[in-house]
Amino acid sequence: MNRRDVIKNVAMMLGGAFSAPTLMAMNHWEKPIQSHPNGVAFSLTQIQRNIVAEIAELILPKTTAPNDVSPGAKDVGVPAFIEMMMKDCYLQPEQLSFMEGLVKMEQVNFLELNDNERKGILKYLEQETKAEMKARQMKQTKMGDNDDHEDIKKVAKGLPFWRLIKELTLLGYFTSEEGIKASFEYVQIPGKVENIKLKPNQKSYAY
Amino acid sequence: MYLNIKATKNNTFDAIVVGSGMTGGFAAKELTEKGLNVLMIERGREIKHPQDYDTAMKQPWEVEHRGKVTAHSAEELWANKRFGNLANDESGSFFTNDKDNPYIEKRPFDWIRAYHTGGKSMHWGRQSYRFNKEDFEANAKEGIGIDWPIRYDDLAPWYTYVEKFVGVSGQKEGLDVLPDGHFLPAMPLFAPEVHFKKMMLEKFNRPVTVGRVANLSQPQEWHTKLGRASCQYRNKCVRGCPYGAYYSSLSGAIPAANLTKRLSMLHDTIVAEILYDEQKQRATGVRVINQKTNQVEEYFAKIIFLNAGAMNTAALMLNSKSNRFQNGLGNDSDQVGRNIMDHHLGVGATATVEGFLDDYVYGQRPNALYIPRFRNWGNDKQSYLRGFGYQGGASREGWSRGVNADGFGGDFKQSLTKPGQWTIGFGGFGEVLPNPENRMYLDPTRKDKWGVPMIVFDAAFGENEIMMRKDIMNSAMEMMDAAGFKNITGYNRPEVHLGLGIHEMGTARMGRDAKTSVLNAFNQVHAVKNVFVTDGAAMTSSSCVNPSITYMALTARAADYAVKALKKREL
Numbered sequence: 001m002n003r004r005d006v007i008k009n010v011a012m013m014l015g016g017a018f019s020a021p022t023l024m025a026m027n028h029w030e031k032p033i034q035s036h037p038n039g040v041a042f043s044l045t046q047i048q049r050n051i052v053a054e055i056a057e058l059i060l061p062k063t064t065a066p067n068d069v070s071p072g073a074k075d076v077g078v079p080a081f082i083e084m085m086m087k088d089c090y091l092q093p094e095q096l097s098f099m100e101g102l103v104k105m106e107q108v109n110f111l112e113l114n115d116n117e118r119k120g121i122l123k124y125l126e127q128e129t130k131a132e133m134k135a136r137q138m139k140q141t142k143m144g145d146n147d148d149h150e151d152i153k154k155v156a157k158g159l160p161f162w163r164l165i166k167e168l169t170l171l172g173y174f175t176s177e178e179g180i181k182a183s184f185e186y187v188q189i190p191g192k193v194e195n196i197k198l199k200p201n202q203k204s205y206a207y
Numbered sequence: 208m209y210l211n212i213k214a215t216k217n218n219t220f221d222a223i224v225v226g227s228g229m230t231g232g233f234a235a236k237e238l239t240e241k242g243l244n245v246l247m248i249e250r251g252r253e254i255k256h257p258q259d260y261d262t263a264m265k266q267p268w269e270v271e272h273r274g275k276v277t278a279h280s281a282e283e284l285w286a287n288k289r290f291g292n293l294a295n296d297e298s299g300s301f302f303t304n305d306k307d308n309p310y311i312e313k314r315p316f317d318w319i320r321a322y323h324t325g326g327k328s329m330h331w332g333r334q335s336y337r338f339n340k341e342d343f344e345a346n347a348k349e350g351i352g353i354d355w356p357i358r359y360d361d362l363a364p365w366y367t368y369v370e371k372f373v374g375v376s377g378q379k380e381g382l383d384v385l386p387d388g389h390f391l392p393a394m395p396l397f398a399p400e401v402h403f404k405k406m407m408l409e410k411f412n413r414p415v416t417v418g419r420v421a422n423l424s425q426p427q428e429w430h431t432k433l434g435r436a437s438c439q440y441r442n443k444c445v446r447g448c449p450y451g452a453y454y455s456s457l458s459g460a461i462p463a464a465n466l467t468k469r470l471s472m473l474h475d476t477i478v479a480e481i482l483y484d485e486q487k488q489r490a491t492g493v494r495v496i497n498q499k500t501n502q503v504e505e506y507f508a509k510i511i512f513l514n515a516g517a518m519n520t521a522a523l524m525l526n527s528k529s530n531r532f533q534n535g536l537g538n539d540s541d542q543v544g545r546n547i548m549d550h551h552l553g554v555g556a557t558a559t560v561e562g563f564l565d566d567y568v569y570g571q572r573p574n575a576l577y578i579p580r581f582r583n584w585g586n587d588k589q590s591y592l593r594g595f596g597y598q599g600g601a602s603r604e605g606w607s608r609g610v611n612a613d614g615f616g617g618d619f620k621q622s623l624t625k626p627g628q629w630t631i632g633f634g635g636f637g638e639v640l641p642n643p644e645n646r647m648y649l650d651p652t653r654k655d656k657w658g659v660p661m662i663v664f665d666a667a668f669g670e671n672e673i674m675m676r677k678d679i680m681n682s683a684m685e686m687m688d689a690a691g692f693k694n695i696t697g698y699n700r701p702e703v704h705l706g707l708g709i710h711e712m713g714t715a716r717m718g719r720d721a722k723t724s725v726l727n728a729f730n731q732v733h734a735v736k737n738v739f740v741t742d743g744a745a746m747t748s749s750s751c752v753n754p755s756i757t758y759m760a761l762t763a764r765a766a767d768y769a770v771k772a773l774k775k776r777e778l
């Protein structure tokens with residue numbers, strides 16, 4: 001999928017065209033990004049932190065519907081968790097692609113957009129990422145035969161920004177104390193293992 | 208030499224056991240229970256069971272990086288990291304720092320180590336399967352390597368003995384390919400696994416069983432006596448079990464040896480050399496280095512059991528040079544360090560399962576399903592030799608399915624609180640053939656920080672293994688297809704090397720002939736009768752089943768022989 005197709009798809013998903021500000025924002029999408037010099041420690045500006053927090057909250061928002069009262073990503077400390085994890089657990093390729101994604105969000109003035117426009121941007125990002133992940137995966141399954149060793153090393157490009165922030169948002173949220181307790185039936189010591197029948201609307205167990 | 212007399216006296220025991228892991232622990236238990244005063248020497252730090260399992264009871268949110276390995280840890284534990292997530296906050300501090308304990312890779316070798324009380328027995332997956340009759344005969348029949356000096360029937364009573372003590376949960380199946388043992392009640396198969404089992408019997412006549420695993424599904428009186436309790440099904444075993452519910456040297460053998468009051472233990476003490484007396488033609492003791500203070504000391508005993516793990520045991524023998532043994536103790540055959548085997552893994556398939564949506568599971572089974580070897584068995588004949596078994600299982604997807612799925616927002620969040628579809632996956636453990644060119648040796652110049660020569664690995668999979676891997680992947684996909692599973696994806700990780708199976712073995716093999724082997728039928732070094740090697744180094748072939756229960760059976764058998772020989776004054 002090229003970029004125009006992606007935009008068309010997303011527009012369709014959103015039930016129409018993008019709003020003018022989103023489209024304007026999109027025009028900045030492919031502005032060249034200042035690359036970060038190698039070896040610089042990973043750190044975020046306050047604006048970037050805010051962007052991370054807003055995106056995490058859009059992925060897992062606080063909900064107050066009668067059938068689902070549960071905290072959001074911000075309530076359970078996901079934004080700080082994401083930054084810590086990017087810093088501690090990822091190497092430069094991922095850190096660079098994470099920064100690249102954030103810089104793009106700055107370029108489209110993410111924090112100035114309204115809720116719908118932000119969601120449009122994320123949908124766009126999601127579609128773009130899907131295409132990229134698919135290409136990566138094809139490359140990896142092709143590796144089945146033990147012979148193109150060299151090829152796999154060439155996938156040095158970090159995982160895409162959306163994939164990173166989504167995974168870390170989910171991980172941070174669903175392993176946080178409030179997140180676990182609001183989302184699942186938390187069992188610390190099961191004491192047995194057995195086959196059971198699922199009751200209607202039963203939540204997953206977490207251990 | 209007058210000065211040494213007192214030291215000699217204080218430092219003298221009936222037996223010395225090198226290493227406190229899976230096999231060292233068992234050796235110490237057997238020897239002390241048979242009345243010997245035993246010194247067990249462990250190079251790593253002391254871990255007290257169960258109070259030192261400091262992460263065992265942490266809740267998910269108390270684990271800082273939530274199961275991921277930090278970049279720092281990945282760098283320090285560079286070899287360990289190749290396995291996966293062992294170096295994370297939950298278990299990383301129990302594995303060996305590879306930067307501090309480096310080794311040399313002439314060809315890549317994935318060496319996963321745990322230098323501390325209990326060794327790798329603290330971390331094993333606990334899968335426990337007997338070798339079958341054929342496993343002991345195949346080398347001779349096919350002209351591969353050398354013949355085992357023992358047969359299944361020699362080991363069978365010792366399997367039973369070890370299984371009883373250890374406690375193995377499993378299902379009797381009456382199969383020649385996977386001999387039954389002494390089992391505690393089996394754990395359940397899950398709904399799609401039961402379906403899979405049925406389909407495999409119908410379509411391929413291939414049996415499927417639940418894993419045989421050293422977790423106490425129903426502790427017996429001899430288990431509780433040691434403070435071991437029933438499994439609580441949390442499946443956090445890799446952190447160490449506060450209930451002693453899975454078997455380790457720490458939860459089982461060492462407490463049993465301690466009951467005899469005849470066990471002494473040294474920690475932080477690297478055995479660097481076995482001392483050999485040219486006149487007596489016997490080993491007399493060991494030279495050790497304290498890993499913290501660098502202090503050197505000697506200890507003496509009538510018999511010595513080497514249980515440092517196959518690679519370290521061979522290194523220790525190679526480093527023990529004397530006039531008589533210029534290439535290393537007991538190395539007349541030049542086979543010490545050669546014939547490295549392992550089980551190759553990182554190859555299999557995954558799939559999604561349609562249906563079974565009202566089936567779910569309470570608790571976490573610290574176990575898997577097992578598909579015994581079916582290749583080159585019965586009427587099956589392949590272009591490669593030997594076979595493989597699969598381990599894996601089915602589970603319902605949890606929240607992590609959201610990572611690669613479309614969507615975000617409130618409904619998305621709520622949908623992830625419910626179990627997702629069933630998925631299934633299994634991977635093969637393949638037999639590796641012995642090959643003298645697959646070897647490790649000591650570097651002639653480079654030494655570690657204690658002045659002990661560094662190990663060089665020079666080994667790789669051969670053609671037989673590579674052919675087998677393709678079949679492992681394809682057969683897994685074929686079986687999943689036959690079971691009606693969907694989205695079948697095969698994998699054959701190209702970056703897997705020897706070692707990654709963590710079943711490294713073969714470097715001081717047993718045999719009938721001293722010219723081609725290092726140990727005799729009782730794990731005695733051919734030319735140094737009071738030295739016994741009963742860890743994985745002793746293995747003459749690898750089978751495809753997880754080996755530790757076999758190592759322990761060999762250990763118990765050798766200890767029995769050694770003590771009888773001592774009493775008859777043959778040693």
Ligand SMILES: Cc1cc2nc3c(=O)[nH]c(=O)nc-3n(C[C@H](O)[C@H](O)[C@H](O)COP(=O)(O)OP(=O)(O)OC[C@H]3O[C@@H](n4cnc5c(N)ncnc54)[C@H](O)[C@@H]3O)c2cc1C
Pocket residue numbers: 225226227228229230231248249250251319321322323324325326327328330331332333334335476477478479514515516517519520523709710742743753754755756758
């Ligand atoms: C994650 C994982 C999963 C596994 N799963 C299974 C499984 O499901 N089934 C199975 O059968 N096996 C499994 N294994 C393998 C199993 O752990 C080993 O086969 C077993 O522990 C080997 O026993 P050992 O006594 O030879 O070595 P170890 O248990 O490693 O013990 C060796 C000990 O010797 C010490 N030592 C080394 N050198 C010296 C020296 N020079 N001086 C003094 N002490 C020394 C070490 O510090 C260590 O404590 C697994 C291993 C791991 C890590």
Ligand code: SF4
Pocket residue numbers: 422437438439440441442443444445447448449450451452453573
């Ligand atoms: S699953 Fe059983 S053996 Fe493993 S840690 Fe939990 S209680 Fe212990």
